[in-house]
Amino acid sequence: VDPDTPPDTLSDRSLRAVAQLIKDGRAKQVVVMTGAGISTAAGIPDFRSPKTGLYHNLARLNLPHPEAVFEIDFFRSNPAPFYLLAKELYPGNFSPTVSHTFITLLAKKGLLRMLFTQNIDCLERAAGVPADRIIEAHGSFATQRCVDCRTPFPDDLMREYVKRGEAPRCTRREACGGLVKPDIVFFGEQLPETFHSNVAVPGLADLVLVMGTSLLVHPFAGLPCRAREGVPRVLFNLERVGDMGTRADDVLVLGDCDSGIRKLADELGWRDELEATWRGI
Numbered sequence: 001v002d003p004d005t006p007p008d009t010l011s012d013r014s015l016r017a018v019a020q021l022i023k024d025g026r027a028k029q030v031v032v033m034t035g036a037g038i039s040t041a042a043g044i045p046d047f048r049s050p051k052t053g054l055y056h057n058l059a060r061l062n063l064p065h066p067e068a069v070f071e072i073d074f075f076r077s078n079p080a081p082f083y084l085l086a087k088e089l090y091p092g093n094f095s096p097t098v099s100h101t102f103i104t105l106l107a108k109k110g111l112l113r114m115l116f117t118q119n120i121d122c123l124e125r126a127a128g129v130p131a132d133r134i135i136e137a138h139g140s141f142a143t144q145r146c147v148d149c150r151t152p153f154p155d156d157l158m159r160e161y162v163k164r165g166e167a168p169r170c171t172r173r174e175a176c177g178g179l180v181k182p183d184i185v186f187f188g189e190q191l192p193e194t195f196h197s198n199v200a201v202p203g204l205a206d207l208v209l210v211m212g213t214s215l216l217v218h219p220f221a222g223l224p225c226r227a228r229e230g231v232p233r234v235l236f237n238l239e240r241v242g243d244m245g246t247r248a249d250d251v252l253v254l255g256d257c258d259s260g261i262r263k264l265a266d267e268l269g270w271r272d273e274l275e276a277t278w279r280g281i
């Protein structure tokens with residue numbers, strides 16, 4: 001890499017090369033990995049951005065530490081902070097971003113091998129990404145169940161409780177009375193089986209896109225390293241994260257992910273389709 005090439009022209013030239021890979025049909029198995037950074041433009045705060053991140057704003061709830069809001073032991077002792085947060089994050093009030101829409105375009109064009117997301121906002125589904133191409137590695141708000149007897153809890157009832165910011169209790173006949181929790185993976189819980197059974201998929205990719213994640217939480221954060229040597233890995237993120245940028249074929253598109261994605265769409269000649277699809281969602 002030419003050291004005195006200013007980064008933005010570097011990434012422009014490299015984005016042109018990535019677009020050429022797709023246009024030449026040399027990238028047909030695209031694997032995408034996303035985090036909260038692709039939903040900030042939808043109005044959902046991410047976790048670790050200074051000032052705006054959720055973990056900075058949870059301090060007011062006098063938690064032992066911010067992540068406690070997603071820790072199963074703390075939740076069992078005090079579900080109130082989580083349900084306060086759930087009220088803010090619950091799907092239904094947010095729309096997909098341009099970045100979500102680009103992933104839908106990849107799927108429409110038969111190029112999306114798999115999307116691994118850490119997000120629990122279900123915006124990928126709302127954007128139209130086919131369910132069989134999404135691995136929600138940290139679960140989602142889509143379903144919920146009792147933490148003790150695992151009995152599923154009705155969706156419509158859950159919505160009412162979340163609206164009120166209250167923690168629902170299990171309704172099983174034998175009066176289990178256990179706390180109800182959305183099927184979000186809390187710290188200390190296992191990731192879904194679909195994550196483990198697809199963890200080798202990045203090794204099949206001929207192009208990897210990493211978008212809007214700090215790559216701090218494992219095992220998800222280890223996914224980009226599973227791409228084969230020689231396979232381009234493109235990072236769309238405000239700042240450099242993980243081992244992105246350490247391989248010769250890595251491309252760093254640093255800045256707002258929607259702007260980076262729009263640049264790539266321009267290089268691909270997909271810009272009008274991207275904007276029209278996004279407006280149509």
Ligand code: APR
Binds near residue numbers: 035214
């Ligand atoms: N454009 C590009 N990057 C952005 C944008 C944006 N508009 N907004 C935020 N980012 C970047 C931030 O700079 C940061 O690098 O996205 C990243 C978000 O990182 P986190 O807040 O740590 O979110 P995420 O990586 O998804 O967190 C992983 O941590 O708490 C757990 O389970 C939770 O799934 C979550 C996991």
